[in-house]
Amino acid sequence: MSFTKARTMPGVMELLPLDQIALQNLLDTVRRNFERFGFLPIETPAIEFSNVLLTKSGGETERQVYFVQSTGSLKQGEVPELALRFDLTVPLARYVAEHEAQLTFPFRRYQMQRVYRGESAQRGRFREFYQCDIDVIGKDALSVRFDAEIPAVIHSIFSELKIGAFTIQLNNRKLLRGFFEQQGIADNQQQMLILREVDKLDKRGPGRVRETLTSADFGLSAEAVDAILAFVGTRSSGHQDALAKLAAIAADNESLRVGVAELREVLELVRAFGVPETNYALNFSIARGLDYYTGTVYETTLDAHPEIGSICSGGRYEDLASHYTRSKLPGVGISIGATRLFWQLQQAGLARRGQSHVQVLVAQMDAAELPRALGLATQLRMAGINTEVQLESKKLARQFQYADRAGIRFVVMQGADELANGTVAVKDLRRGEQFAVAEAELIKTLRVEIEQSRVMGDAALPAAAAVVAP
Amino acid sequence: MSFTKARTMPGVMELLPLDQIALQNLLDTVRRNFERFGFLPIETPAIEFSNVLLTKSGGETERQVYFVQSTGSLKQGEVPELALRFDLTVPLARYVAEHEAQLTFPFRRYQMQRVYRGESAQRGRFREFYQCDIDVIGKDALSVRFDAEIPAVIHSIFSELKIGAFTIQLNNRKLLRGFFEQQGIADNQQQMLILREVDKLDKRGPGRVRETLTSADFGLSAEAVDAILAFVGTRSSGHQDALAKLAAIAADNESLRVGVAELREVLELVRAFGVPETNYALNFSIARGLDYYTGTVYETTLDAHPEIGSICSGGRYEDLASHYTRSKLPGVGISIGATRLFWQLQQAGLARRGQSHVQVLVAQMDAAELPRALGLATQLRMAGINTEVQLESKKLARQFQYADRAGIRFVVMQGADELANGTVAVKDLRRGEQFAVAEAELIKTLRVEIEQSRVMGDAALPAAAAVVAP
Numbered sequence: 001m002s003f004t005k006a007r008t009m010p011g012v013m014e015l016l017p018l019d020q021i022a023l024q025n026l027l028d029t030v031r032r033n034f035e036r037f038g039f040l041p042i043e044t045p046a047i048e049f050s051n052v053l054l055t056k057s058g059g060e061t062e063r064q065v066y067f068v069q070s071t072g073s074l075k076q077g078e079v080p081e082l083a084l085r086f087d088l089t090v091p092l093a094r095y096v097a098e099h100e101a102q103l104t105f106p107f108r109r110y111q112m113q114r115v116y117r118g119e120s121a122q123r124g125r126f127r128e129f130y131q132c133d134i135d136v137i138g139k140d141a142l143s144v145r146f147d148a149e150i151p152a153v154i155h156s157i158f159s160e161l162k163i164g165a166f167t168i169q170l171n172n173r174k175l176l177r178g179f180f181e182q183q184g185i186a187d188n189q190q191q192m193l194i195l196r197e198v199d200k201l202d203k204r205g206p207g208r209v210r211e212t213l214t215s216a217d218f219g220l221s222a223e224a225v226d227a228i229l230a231f232v233g234t235r236s237s238g239h240q241d242a243l244a245k246l247a248a249i250a251a252d253n254e255s256l257r258v259g260v261a262e263l264r265e266v267l268e269l270v271r272a273f274g275v276p277e278t279n280y281a282l283n284f285s286i287a288r289g290l291d292y293y294t295g296t297v298y299e300t301t302l303d304a305h306p307e308i309g310s311i312c313s314g315g316r317y318e319d320l321a322s323h324y325t326r327s328k329l330p331g332v333g334i335s336i337g338a339t340r341l342f343w344q345l346q347q348a349g350l351a352r353r354g355q356s357h358v359q360v361l362v363a364q365m366d367a368a369e370l371p372r373a374l375g376l377a378t379q380l381r382m383a384g385i386n387t388e389v390q391l392e393s394k395k396l397a398r399q400f401q402y403a404d405r406a407g408i409r410f411v412v413m414q415g416a417d418e419l420a421n422g423t424v425a426v427k428d429l430r431r432g433e434q435f436a437v438a439e440a441e442l443i444k445t446l447r448v449e450i451e452q453s454r455v456m457g458d459a460a461l462p463a464a465a466a467v468v469a470p
Numbered sequence: 471m472s473f474t475k476a477r478t479m480p481g482v483m484e485l486l487p488l489d490q491i492a493l494q495n496l497l498d499t500v501r502r503n504f505e506r507f508g509f510l511p512i513e514t515p516a517i518e519f520s521n522v523l524l525t526k527s528g529g530e531t532e533r534q535v536y537f538v539q540s541t542g543s544l545k546q547g548e549v550p551e552l553a554l555r556f557d558l559t560v561p562l563a564r565y566v567a568e569h570e571a572q573l574t575f576p577f578r579r580y581q582m583q584r585v586y587r588g589e590s591a592q593r594g595r596f597r598e599f600y601q602c603d604i605d606v607i608g609k610d611a612l613s614v615r616f617d618a619e620i621p622a623v624i625h626s627i628f629s630e631l632k633i634g635a636f637t638i639q640l641n642n643r644k645l646l647r648g649f650f651e652q653q654g655i656a657d658n659q660q661q662m663l664i665l666r667e668v669d670k671l672d673k674r675g676p677g678r679v680r681e682t683l684t685s686a687d688f689g690l691s692a693e694a695v696d697a698i699l700a701f702v703g704t705r706s707s708g709h710q711d712a713l714a715k716l717a718a719i720a721a722d723n724e725s726l727r728v729g730v731a732e733l734r735e736v737l738e739l740v741r742a743f744g745v746p747e748t749n750y751a752l753n754f755s756i757a758r759g760l761d762y763y764t765g766t767v768y769e770t771t772l773d774a775h776p777e778i779g780s781i782c783s784g785g786r787y788e789d790l791a792s793h794y795t796r797s798k799l800p801g802v803g804i805s806i807g808a809t810r811l812f813w814q815l816q817q818a819g820l821a822r823r824g825q826s827h828v829q830v831l832v833a834q835m836d837a838a839e840l841p842r843a844l845g846l847a848t849q850l851r852m853a854g855i856n857t858e859v860q861l862e863s864k865k866l867a868r869q870f871q872y873a874d875r876a877g878i879r880f881v882v883m884q885g886a887d888e889l890a891n892g893t894v895a896v897k898d899l900r901r902g903e904q905f906a907v908a909e910a911e912l913i914k915t916l917r918v919e920i921e922q923s924r925v926m927g928d929a930a931l932p933a934a935a936a937v938v939a940p
Contacts, residue, residue, distance in 0.1 A: 004525045006567035006794035008515055009552060014565070016572055017510035017579065024511060036851045038828040038858030038878075040487035041494060045478055045598050046516060046584065047536070055474045066517070067539050068554070070588030074537055082479060084538070095484070097476035102486055104875045108858070109487065114516065118540030128515050145840070145861040156851070272841035274848040324476035358508040370615070371742030378744040381506045381626070388508030388578070391615040405574045408508075 011119060011127035013339050018407055021354030023342050026161065027112060030132045030336060033157045034110035037149065039134050042109050044091040046116070050083040052094055055323040061086060064117040084116035088133045088335070096137055097324035105139040106146070112338070124347075126339050135333030137320055142330045144262050147296040147316055148269030150334055154300055154312050155275040157336075163350045165303040166311075168275075169283035172263045173293050173315070175249075176284070178256025179231055183224050194218065195287045198232050236282040242267050245282055259295075266296055294318045298334060308344045312336045356407035357386050359450055363399050364390040365415040376414065376424075376442075383443045385450070404429050409453070410446060414439075481589060481597035483809050488877055491824030493812050496631065497582060500602045500806060503627045504580035507619065509604050512579050514561040516586070520553040522564055525793040531556060534587040554586035558603045558805070566607055567794035575609040576616070582808070594817075596809050605803030607790055612800045614732050617766040617786055618739030620804055624770055624782050625745040627806075633820045635773040636781075638745070639753035642733045643763050643785070645719075646754070648726025649701055653694050664688065665757045668702050706752040712737050715752055729765075736766055764788045768804060778814045782806045826877035827856050829920055833869050834860040835885040846884065846894075846912075853913045855920070874899050879923070880916060884909075 008014055015023060031041075047068050054062055067080035085091050088111045096107060112132045119125045134153060136146045151168045158166045180191045197212050206229065212218065213225045220228070236242035246264050251257040263282070270280055288297040295316035302308055314334030321329050345351035362377045364370060373389055380387040388408065390399050396413070403411050411427040418425055424442050427434045428449070437445045478484055485493060517538050524532055537550035555561050558581045566577060582602045589595045604623060606616045621638045628636045650661045667682050676699065682688065683695045690698075706712035716734050721727040733752070740750055758767040765786035772778055784804030791799050815821035832847045834840060843859055850857040858878065860869050866883075873881050881897040888895055894912050897904045898919070907915045 003795065004522055004793050006522065006564045006791070007519065008564075008568070009517060009519055012515035012517070014514060015512070016569060017512055020511045020513060035827045035856050036854075038831075038856060040826065040828070040876075041490045042485070042487055043490060044484060045482035047479060047482070047586070047598060049477065049479055052474055052476065063541050065541055066552075067541070067544055069537050069539070069550070071533050071535055071537070072588065074550070080539070080544070082536075094476045094478075098478070099486060104872065106862070116517070118542065128517060143862045149859070149861065152848075269840070269844065272844040274845065321476070323474050325473065357505045357510065361508075370739070374739065374742045375744065378622075384506075386505050386508060389619070391619065392576070392613045402574065406510075 009127070010121040011125060013126060013129070013343060018353045018356060021357060022351060023338070023354075025354055026342055027130065027132070027338055029160050030157055030338065031110070031112060033153060033160060034112075034132075034134055036156065037134075037153045039108045039110040042092075042095060042111050043113055044085070044088070044095055044111070046084055046114070047082050048085055048091060048094065050081055052324075053083050053085065053090055055090075064119060066116050066118050085113075086117050087115050088113060088131050089135075089333075092133070092135060092137075093321040093329075094324060096329060097321040097327075100325065100327060105137065106142060107137040108134070109137075110134045114339075124340070124343060126343075129337055129339035132336040132338050133333060135320075135331050137329050137331040140328050140330075142332065144265055144295065144316075145269055147262070147332050148266045148273060150296075150298060150314065150332060151266075151270045151275055151280055152273035154298070154334065155273075155279050158300065158312070163302065163345055164305070166279065167301055167303055168280045168312075169286055169299045169301065169310075170263065170266065170270075170280060171282065171284055171286040171297050172259040172266075172295055173287070173297060174255050174295055175259025175263060176287060178251070178253050178259050179249075179284075181253050181255060182250075183227060185220075185224075190218075192287065194220075194228065195232070195285075198228065198285060201229075232285040234282060234284040239267065239271055239277040242280075242282045262295055288313060288315050292317055296332065305344075305348050305350075308348065311341050311344075356409075358388050358406065358408045359385050360387040360410045360412055360446065361399065361403040361406075361408045362387060362389045363396060363411050363413045364393055365396070365413055367393050369414070369419070372414065372419075376412065380412075380443065380446070383447070385443070385446055400427065400429065410449070412442070479597070480591040481595060483596060483599070483813060488823045488826060491827060492821055493808070493824075495824055496812055497600065497602070497808055499630050500627055500808065501580070501582060503623060503630065504602075504604055506626065507604075507623045509578045509580040512562075512565060512581050513583055514555070514558070514565055514581070516554055516584070517552050518555055518561060518564065520551055522794075523553050523555065523560055525560075534589060536586050536588050555583075556587050557585050558583060558601050559605075559803075562603070562605060562607075563791040563799075564794060566799060567791040567797075570795065570797060575607065576612060577607040578604070579607075580604045584809075594810065594813060596813075599807055599809035602806040602808050603803060605790075605801050607799050607801040610798050610800075612802065614735055614765065614786075615739055617732070617802050618736045618743060620766075620768060620784065620802060621736075621740045621745055621750055622743035624768070624804065625743075625749050628770065628782070633772065633815060634775070636749065637771055637773060638750040638782075639756055639769045639771065639780075640733065640736065640740075640750060641752065641754055641756040641767050642729040642736075642765055643757070643767060644725045644765055645729025645733060646757060648721070648723050648729050649719075649754075651723050651725060652720075653697060655690075655694075660688075662757065664690075664698065665702070665755070668698065668755060671699075702755040704752060704754040709737065709741055709747040712750075712752045732765055758783060758785050762787055766802065775814075775818050775820075778818065781811050781814075826879075828858050828876065828878045829855050830857040830880045830882055830916065831869065831873040831876075831878045832857060832859045833866060833881050833883045834863055835866070835883055837863050839884070839889070842884065842889075846882065850882075850913065850916070853917070855913070855916055870897065870899065880919070882912070882916075 065086055066084040068082040069080045114128050115131050116128055119127050154168050185191055197209055201209055210225050213220045214222055234245055236245050246260050249260055251260050286297050286299050293315035297315035299310035300312040301310055312334055316332040318330055319328055320331050360380055362373045377387045377389045409430050413425040422439050423436045424439050425436050535556055536554040538552040539550045584598050585601050586598055589597050624638050655661055667679055671679055680695050683690045684692055704715055706715050716730050719730055721730050756767050756769050763785035767785035768783055769780035770782040782804055786802040788800055789798055790801050830850055832843045847857045847859045879900050883895040892909050893906045894909050895906050
């Protein structure tokens with residue numbers, strides 16, 4: 001018989017169980033924090049009508065779309081009318097437009113699903129990856145106060161993930177636009193092209209960027225380029241410094257005035273939300289794409305790992321669903337690319353393999369006593385302890401070996417001696433110890449050990465500061 | 471501007487947030503029980519190579535496959551080399567074959583992901599749906615004892631879901647084969663065709679089924695048909711009756727002998743696993759498909775809702791991954807089609823809308839005091855209480871209305887009076903009551919209320935028996 005090679009397509013992440021648990025822990029932490037801040041879950045289908053998905057994009061997005069066809073339509077040579085979602089924003093827009101009458105506004109939704117992009121295969125690029133999004137959608141209007149809530153959620157998530165010190169970088173598109181207008185550059189498209197060049201500062205160095213911006217392509221004066229580089233180089237350190245940097249801006253046009261005012265309100269409320277000032281800063285170089293965002297924009301970086309780039313980004317937009325509905329739906333949101341983040345944490349040595357969910361293996365001492373072992377396991381499970389039973393008859397050493405390999409910490413044994421005196425022997429594979437407890441005390445004892453291990457496990461983690469030490 | 475109609479493709483389930491929470495609760499319960507029995511999670515990509523997915527199927531499956539193409543390959547008119555998974559079994563086989571060297575056997579995995587089938591659109595048929603699978607995969611061999619563990623997992627899940635009395639129906643393919651051999655029908659294909667006719671008993675009545683089976687197509691004698699109908703009509707009531715029904719079989723061939731012995735061992739161990747005898751029964755009409763299963767087979771039905779059909783099915787197979795590897799990988803597993811189950815429970819009035827995850831709305835009494843409200847919310851969140859803050863200034867009545875519509879139970883208010891005397895006013899929208907507590911007591915008070923509500927919520931559920939009363 002000939003075999004088909006068992007393989008996945010390139011660009012997908014497939015994990016062994018203990019790594020899957022680690023990813024699941026990351027996702028669970030994100031979800032728990034989304035819920036803590038009052039966001040409600042939705043899920044949308046992976047497959048959507050192509051014309052619904054591709055209303056506004058064209059260009060880059062369309063080139064990366066995966067089209068879907070059933071065998072029937074394939075045979076008939078039809079152009080695919082279905083495609084896989086490439087983000088969660090377009091499906092959100094479609095969802096809100098479709099169900100508008102049944103939703104309560106402001107609509108606070110979270111969504112954690114996989115999205116699909118036909119990227120060229122490349123290390124660290126994924127064709128299927130989890131996005132974890134929150135958005136608050138207003139009807140007609142949405143206070144800028146919601147822009148201040150987003151950093152509080154980001155702070156809550158990344159503090160709990162314990163992956164090191166991080167900074168939520170804040171900027172405002174109105175501020176950027178106002179500044180460029182001040183420099184006599186009113187065209188939005190040209191503003192973005194300039195920002196794109198500025199983005200290359202780290203790679204190309206200031207000399208070459210200056211050269212490009214003063215070249216015929218851009219035609220900027222050396223003074224204008226100096227002003228731009230100075231402005232986008234603005235970074236704040238601490239809350240008062242951020243306010244001072246805003247106060248120092250000569251806001252002589254409307255866009256600049258509104259941008260400064262919005263950023264100031266966001267900063268004040270971010271502090272009121274309890275976010276420590278070490279965790280947020282102004283960064284006037286952040287723009288986040290060409291068309292979509294209109295006010296506050298966010299990026300989040302790990303202080304010790306700038307090479308990872310932003311691990312959580314987003315911003316404020318004017319109108320979510322203008323392609324589907326006449327209703328004006330302004331919103332603010334962020335997205336965490338969890339698959340890429342998990343991969344990056346692994347690469348940076350910040351992701352640990354998960355611990356098995358299975359806490360106990362009930363050993364098989366004597367096949368005739370299997371029903372008793374099953375009864376013991378049922379008791380443990382009813383007490384909330386995840387338990388596997390050794391069902392196949394094997395030497396005890398092989399049972400230990402199996403538990404050890406599978407990452408199961410406790411092996412519970414009840415042989416003839418233990419049965420005679422009403423006890424249970426417990427082998428703790430992590431500590432390499434074995435002890436005996438009265439059968440009636442087994443559950444209590446294991447619970448204490450598991451709880452201690454949970455607390456100790458956290459304590460044994462390198463503290464956040466240690467992780468990020470250079 | 472012209473609008474694109476916001477709509478999903480037919481055959482997908484998209485839910486409003488509170489229904490999404492109800493589905494999520496169902497999935498979480500399934501997952502918790504899988505973990506309780508020591509199963510470990512894996513996830514596989516939705517997109518696989520077509521030739522990997524379609525090794526063994528052909529026929530029905532292939533006709534329902536969704537093929538996937540990136541824009542690039544679409545333009546070049548290529549035959550799609552990618553497809554969406556249509557179940558979790560083929561991806562499991564591919565996964566185990568691909569990662570065999572890194573897995574610990576018996577490999578106990580659970581997997582809860584969506585699968586895709588190009589079904590013709592029809593009420594209650596889904597093109598995208600959740601499957602929740604567990605399988606135990608052995609290397610070379612796997613004791614029949616594992617077949618007895620599966621009903622224990624099923625029992626644990628459906629007891630916790632509280633959707634009424636249910637029966638796990640057990641049969642064994644070796645038993646069926648042995649019986650047919652006894653009747654002189656040795657051909658596996660013909661056995662299945664006969665079983666397919668027998669399956670129509672309820673719809674067509676015994677007269678017409680008899681007619682078909684004695685017709686030229688099948689050519690069975692009236693005596694043989696009687697024997698078949700009597701045999702497949704076997705149902706046990708209670709553990710002893712099940713054992714008695716097995717003992718009554720004249721097992722005069724090897725297949726029949728082994729089938730009887732396996733079923734007997736499974737029954738004995740299912741009891742030892744603590745499954746009440748009202749929750750399992752022999753049902754000799756269950757066959758589950760043509761080629762795949764080779765030993766124990768399972769179906770699970772709700773006693774008061776036979777029209778729903780099986781809500782959890784599976785069985786024992788000889789060799790999981792023979793298309794990908796020379797290794798012999800016998801296994802046993804089940805699948806729960808969670809999307810369809812949820813839909814059916816909704817149809818049968820057995821699914822309740824979920825309760826919002828959001829427990830508290832901190833009201834905005836005075837915009838100037840917003841930072842204080844944010845601080846209060848942070849305290850609640852740090853105590854594990856999911857909390858939303860009223861960020862936009864609105865009349866209190868409108869804030870209550872919002873909380874009520876959004877399903878948030880408590881509105882927490884701190885106006886000038888409360889601030890003056892260090893208290894907080896709490897409006898309980900479910901009970902329609904308002905009370906005051908000292909600010910220092912707020913968290914404790916809310917925790918007690920939320921915990922009580924959780925327990926009462928369970929108690930307020932129609933008890934399982936009541937739900938299934940005719």
